[in-house]
Amino acid sequence: MKKQKIALIDIGSNSIRLVIFHLDESGYYREIQNLKVVARLSSHINDEGDLTNKGLHVLLTTLQKFQEITRTYELSKVKCVATAAIRQAKNQREILTTVTKMTDFTIRVLSEYEEAFFGYLAVTNSTSIQDGITIDIGGGSTEVTLFKDRKLLHYHSFPFGAISLKKKFINSEIPTLQELLKLRLFLTEQFQSLQWLNQEEIPVVGIGGSARNLSLINQKKTNYALSGLHQYVMHYENLKEITNHLNQLTVKERQSTDGLTKDRADIIIPAAEAITTLMEVSGGKTFIMSNKGLRDGLFYEEVFKQLNIDFFPSVxxxxxxxxxxxxxxxxxxxxxxxxxxxxxxxxxxxxxxxxxxxxxxxxxxxxxxxxxxxxxxxxxxxxxxxxxxxxxxxxxxxxxxxxxxxxxxxxxxxxxxxxxxxxxxxxxxxxxxxxxxxxxxxxxxxxxxxxxxxxxxxxxxxxxxxxxxxxxxxxxxxxxxxxxxxxxxxxxxxxxxxxxxxxxxxxxxxx
The missing domain is CATH 1.10.3210.10 (Hypothetical protein af1432)
Structure with missing residues (x-):
């Protein structure tokens, strides 16, 4: 391997993040930058399926802010990827052309498989979990995978996420019982459409900001003594209790909830309902938080290429x-x-x-x-x-x-x-x-x-x-x-x- 700095830009439906890694000849690496902008691109998709001019402006200004940072580093590689919001946008070609013209970056739009695969790659190379079902709830899509013995067996990308679910099912500040029932019925039908999800006793592994917030809420609630979220374990009953509690709060009350970041207070309910529903459909009794996700999977892909391996033999x-x-x-x-x-x-x-x-x-x-x-x-x-x-x-x-x-x-x-x-x-x-x-x-x-x-x-x-x-x-x-x-x-x-x-x-x- 050679000494290098690699930048990863993850253009998600809810947030856009820049991470820069330093990697040396021996395979040692460390994160030297991690910056996030809450962009909510999914909320800028209009009824025709296009990213609006306002949404494009948010994307461009964010990337231009990032390039002020990336230009200060001697980067060997920049990997700029986009997920559901750009993948689903009808005017995708115009977006990509404009970004290439107006910034230093060229966007690679990840396929549904790639988005799911990189999440799986991150989980299996940063945890000791041998068998699991992953769920990564973004703003506009939800990826689930099934892996056994660290090998990917099945994947699926649902065209809904925390932002789009809220937009479709929850209009009240405190969701009504009818709204929740419709949301749960929809999620149950969607997850039941995948027969391979019925895997009794296999843990559900959560990826992304919503899963992280739910884990933090439980840690604060129980006065959890050990620091760290990665591989934190919750039981289904704990997760259901938190979900039911959040369903009874106003947005302002959610914003004051210990462990819940203010920028997720309005979309945490559909995300929590999605995870609990998946556990009910799959039969999973435990939920495990993975603090490593798509960006880490992209980075591992780069490391594995250079080391000529498929995965870390021992995490x-x-x-x-x-x-x-x-x-x-x-x-x-x-x-x-x-x-x-x-x-x-x-x-x-x-x-x-x-x-x-x-x-x-x-x-x-x-x-x-x-x-x-x-x-x-x-x-x-x-x-x-x-x-x-x-x-x-x-x-x-x-x-x-x-x-x-x-x-x-x-x-x-x-x-x-x-x-x-x-x-x-x-x-x-x-x-x-x-x-x-x-x-x-x-x-x-x-x-x-x-x-x-x-x-x-x-x-x-x-x-x-x-x-x-x-x-x-x-x-x-x-x-x-x-x-x-x-x-x-x-x-x-x-x-x-x-x-x-x-x-x-x-x-x-x-x-």
């Missing part, structure tokens, strides 16, 4: 690679710590009171990748900063529970600090799970002490003897371990607490 591993670069983590040191931690994990496997399984080893491995990440801010307060960063970062490929577990393990300092960090999340884990987190944290803290001077001093950790009260642990070194030995004697204490055994350390020179 979590890719995300941790990006984190490693973001925080300048030494990958060789990470591999060494992970190797030592795995050795100790296997040595303790038959000793710990709970069964240790492959998932526990995976969490240990991932936690080693971000162990004391907070050292990039402060060495003395690295535990606190590590926990804060990991509970406030969105990590693709991890559920919220997994991210919290990794935050607790990677920031582990002592049983007391663990209990303090975990207090807002007391109902997230069983007692057994919490004790496993403590053990994994203690393992990482101890192995961290064995690399105090970053010289990879130890090669083997092995239990040589064990009784009811005591464990003899042999540590074979290949370099003088003076500083590591002092640290290990101190850092073994959390392990002794959770194992309820005294640990005697025996240092041996492999030479």
């Amino acid at each position: 979590a591993e890719e995300s941790f690679f990006q984190l490693t670069r973001d925080y300048e983590i030494n990958i060789d040191q990470v591999k060494y710590l992970s190797k030592l931690a795995a050795q100790l994990f296997y040595e303790l496997k038959g000793i710990f009171k709970h069964d240790l399984i492959g998932e526990d080893l995976r969490l240990l491995h991932l936690s080693s990748r971000v162990l004391y990440l907070g050292e990039c801010i402060s060495h003395e307060a690295s535990s606190q900063h590590t926990f804060y960063l990991l509970t406030n970062l969105s990590i693709d490929g991890l559920t919220h529970v997994e991210r919290l577990k990794i935050a607790l393990i990677a920031s582990f300092k002592s049983r007391g600090s663990l209990q303090t960090y975990a207090k807002p999340y007391e109902d997230w884990f069983s007692k057994n799970e919490f004790e496993k987190i403590e053990l994994l944290g203690a393992i990482l803290k101890f192995t961290y002490s064995l690399n105090r001077t970053k010289r990879e001093v130890f090669s083997v950790l092995k239990i040589t003897e064990m009784s009811e009260e005591k464990i003899n642990l042999k540590l074979i070194f290949n370099k003088e371990p003076y500083f590591e030995e002092n640290q290990a004697q101190k850092y073994k204490k959390p392990l002794e607490k959770i194992l309820k055994k005294r640990i005697e350390l025996h240092f041996s020179n492999e030479n």
Whole structure:
């Protein structure tokens, strides 16, 4: 790959957005610009199906504002795409010609398949979801897909969205029961026309601003303790309750609802009804928010072309690679710590009171990748900063529970600090799970002490003897371990607490 900057412009029916990514030779990327204009192009389509002069003016002035930004960057590529509003406009050719003439950009009008495909691509390469139904509600169209084992099986684009549904079905400020019944009947008939949507137990994955707002409303309502929306999970009952509540509010009252942005207050009801109706038709019990959508799918397409792959083999591993670069983590040191931690994990496997399984080893491995990440801010307060960063970062490929577990393990300092960090999340884990987190944290803290001077001093950790009260642990070194030995004697204490055994350390020179 080559170092480059890629700009993506997404001309949607409700909003127009510019995103610029920096991409380097190794595949590391970061977002350096993200700008949005609420344009409501769908509301500027007249009865003849044309985008009005006013709508064209909104489009042109927005793109001209964007080009003031894009001209300040040395861009390798600009991908400017449009979805339903331009795709459905009868005067599409005139729009495209005018934009090419009056701006720096050439619009690519996405087909229904492409719009659905890029949403699917974003979800399957930024989450751990293997099987799902995606729904992306725009202003003028709604895309749904079905994927299994991360493979796209079916897609469909409906020619209605939040703006057009409101225009067609809801005329009252507070929708009447009759208006809601007509809207629900219409949505049910539309979704039932796709037989492949009947997929019991498969989650519905929401893409886009309306799904994001509904998730935020629920987080605010429940005082959700963990930051981040990506892969946030809601149950159907929660979503239905929020939808019913919004249906009873005026636009002004909706604008004051925590979690709902003012520019969506007038169109959130048809969007919420569409998602709840889809869940009823498909039989899905859970709704999962994807903060990655069409723009991310377009970007992944570009990355995959250059890497000559079809998808990220492991979304979590890719995300941790990006984190490693973001925080300048030494990958060789990470591999060494992970190797030592795995050795100790296997040595303790038959000793710990709970069964240790492959998932526990995976969490240990991932936690080693971000162990004391907070050292990039402060060495003395690295535990606190590590926990804060990991509970406030969105990590693709991890559920919220997994991210919290990794935050607790990677920031582990002592049983007391663990209990303090975990207090807002007391109902997230069983007692057994919490004790496993403590053990994994203690393992990482101890192995961290064995690399105090970053010289990879130890090669083997092995239990040589064990009784009811005591464990003899042999540590074979290949370099003088003076500083590591002092640290290990101190850092073994959390392990002794959770194992309820005294640990005697025996240092041996492999030479």
